[in-house]
Amino acid sequence: MYEILKLGFLLLGFVLFGPCLAIYFTFYGDFYTLSKRYKLLSYVTDEWELLGVFGLFWVGFYFMLSFWSALKKLRNKPPKLDWWQTGIIYEIYVKSFKDSNNDGVGDLRGIVDKIDYLKSIGVKTVWLTPIYASGGQDGGYDVTSYVDIDPIYGTMCDFDELVRKLHSNDMHLIMDFIPNHTSDQHEWFKKSASSVKNAYHDYYVWQPSEDRKKPPNNWVSVFGNSMWEYCEARKAWYLHQFLPSQPDLNLRSAKVREELKSAIRFWIEKKNVDGLRIDAVKHLFESESLEDEPLRNSSISDLSGKQLKYEDFDHVHTSNQPESYKLLAEWRKLFDEISEKTGRKKYIHPIITLYFIH
Numbered sequence: 001m002y003e004i005l006k007l008g009f010l011l012l013g014f015v016l017f018g019p020c021l022a023i024y025f026t027f028y029g030d031f032y033t034l035s036k037r038y039k040l041l042s043y044v045t046d047e048w049e050l051l052g053v054f055g056l057f058w059v060g061f062y063f064m065l066s067f068w069s070a071l072k073k074l075r076n077k078p079p080k081l082d083w084w085q086t087g088i089i090y091e092i093y094v095k096s097f098k099d100s101n102n103d104g105v106g107d108l109r110g111i112v113d114k115i116d117y118l119k120s121i122g123v124k125t126v127w128l129t130p131i132y133a134s135g136g137q138d139g140g141y142d143v144t145s146y147v148d149i150d151p152i153y154g155t156m157c158d159f160d161e162l163v164r165k166l167h168s169n170d171m172h173l174i175m176d177f178i179p180n181h182t183s184d185q186h187e188w189f190k191k192s193a194s195s196v197k198n199a200y201h202d203y204y205v206w207q208p209s210e211d212r213k214k215p216p217n218n219w220v221s222v223f224g225n226s227m228w229e230y231c232e233a234r235k236a237w238y239l240h241q242f243l244p245s246q247p248d249l250n251l252r253s254a255k256v257r258e259e260l261k262s263a264i265r266f267w268i269e270k271k272n273v274d275g276l277r278i279d280a281v282k283h284l285f286e287s288e289s290l291e292d293e294p295l296r297n298s299s300i301s302d303l304s305g306k307q308l309k310y311e312d313f314d315h316v317h318t319s320n321q322p323e324s325y326k327l328l329a330e331w332r333k334l335f336d337e338i339s340e341k342t343g344r345k346k347y348i349h350p351i352i353t354l355y356f357i358h
Contacts, residue, residue: 083125083172084349086124088122088123089124090123090127092111093139094106097114098113098114105152108131108154108158108162111126111162115162118171124170124171125171125172125274125275126166128176130143132148132150133149134183137243141176141279142181142182144186145187147266159271163272163273167272172347174276174349175275175277177277179249179260179284180248180249180279180281180284181247182247183246184244184245184246184247185245188204188259189203189247192206193233193238194233199255202255203253204239204249205247206231207236207239208234208235209236212230216228216237217292219239219313219317220308222241224310227240241283251285252285252323264276269338275346278328278349282324284321284323286317286321287317293316294316295312295313295314296313297312
């Protein structure tokens, strides 16, 4: 609003002291004519008249340049930055940050105790590594429940206090979110692995087979060996881009996507978390064709996928699939809806993990 008022003032000054003044003196007289009407002007000499007209001209010229400069700045004004674009984001690996009860493990209460310190060093946003209930195989990235706190970190009451105290100090909270996979101890997977078909049958990526030794293709997991693990109960291979204890969710399933949306709403809307850092985005989908992935070096002859490393392949079928971008757009829309509903801007940040070739 201030910029608009300033432009209006400069434009008015330019018009009054520029074109209007020139038109008046051109068509309606000069100082001599005006002095007949206004006696005070009869004392103005020719020199002062010339100086006055010259001064008024430059005043108008100044207003014109100022208006042009202000208009240019307004048109090129950068967009207003949101809170995650302007402040320091501090990542906390909860397990090693501060142990508040002397059990040897960092916890949520320990972070609450350190909020004043974090604020004193300029931190505006705290980013937590996974604190969900987990199988304990991969630093919390093997989730057994998307809506529960792992007891080793404290309780939901501790979490609620952390959120309240951060917000009261004009700070924000971001959590890790792991939509690509769960733990094999998750209730979803236990039911999905059942020999009896049920509502969770397609929650994970399965490939039926009677062959217990030969995987469906040559795909290699990030941590080495085949990306497939055989399940005797279901007589099928299940996909895991990471550890065998981290089966990949089938994100092509509408039911799975709704489950994840429900978890997002729980933390972002109900628990008033400010944002989520989405883990392993490049791995969310795999090609439905199940084609073998090409080797980076054509001279390698072993295509079994058991002795080769993740870095030996071009992952054209297991990473950065088109559906990943559509899913992120779907979640972005959900975040915008929650932001509008809560009146507090929410943040979603997809992290693309990079793997370096040795």
